[in-house]
Amino acid sequence: MTNSVKPCVLITGFAPFGGEKINPSWQAVQALEGLNIDGFAIHTKELPCEFDTSISVLQGAINKYSPHVVLCIGQAGGRADISIERVAINVNDARIADNAGAQPIDTPVVATGPAAYFTNLPIKRIQQALHQSDIPASISNTAGTYVCNHIMYGLMHEITLHHQNIKGGFVHIPYLPSQAVHHNGAPSMSQETVISALKVIVTAAISNKTDLKVTAGTTH
Structure with a gap:
């Protein structure tokens, strides 16, 4: 295992999928490579x-960088704001095939794993910080059943078993405007706003050890 010279944050984005030429998650995440936020070095990785x-x-990136915080970012076309995921469930149920042609249906992410994992990020403080920065954000109670949920579950399983000092979680972001024009009526968010949001999220994640006790439930 290679230890970082300074404390660090690992942020991941995904490769394009589902016929899209770009993935806004990686477009934004890669712009943070090499930055220093509140004394934490930022490392990034594109996930297939x-x-x-x-x-x-x-797992390879976690072992390489030994991060204090891991943020996985993914695209959620149709969502209008920054969606901070609360929970990942132990099921793969793919509406479309992944980039390798796999389309698992009703299979577990980890055969012997629990039904779900909750993020250990201070998600309500993150939401508050985003709102204070005039960035639309909400707590999401479903990460779906595709690769985004899969990676969040895998991350939290890895943290639970091997890296209990790491804080980790998943955030969904909307389409970029250049994508939304091809999806009639779909909301979008500029890359500049997403990059700003990621910086706010990192700052809130590393500076808050406890979360707020405020409601963020939904009725739908």
Whole structure:
């Protein structure tokens, strides 16, 4: 294992999938490579949009950098704001095939794993910090059943078993405007706003040891 010279944050984005030429998650994440936020070095990694392989690549990056915080970012076309995921469930149920052609249906992410994992990020403080920065954000109670949920579950399983000092979680972002024009009526968010949001998220994640006790439930 290679230890970083200074404390660090690992942020991942995904390769394009589903016919898209770009993935806004990686477009934004790669812009943060090499930055220093509040004394934490930022390292980034592009993950393949593939079941199982994505988890292996993430595990390799965690072992390489020994981060204090891991943020996995993914695209959620149709969502209008920064969606901070609360929970990942132990199921793969792919509406479309991944980039390797795999389309698991009703299979577990980890055969012997629990039904779900909750993020250990201070998600409500993150939401508050984003709102204070005039960036639309909400707590999401479903990360779906595709590769995004898969990687969040895999991340939290890895943290639970081997890296309990790491804080980790997943954030969904909307389409970029250049994508939304091809999806009639779909909301979008500029890359500049997403990059700003990621910086706010990193700052909130590393500076808060406890979360707020405020409601962020949904009725739908």
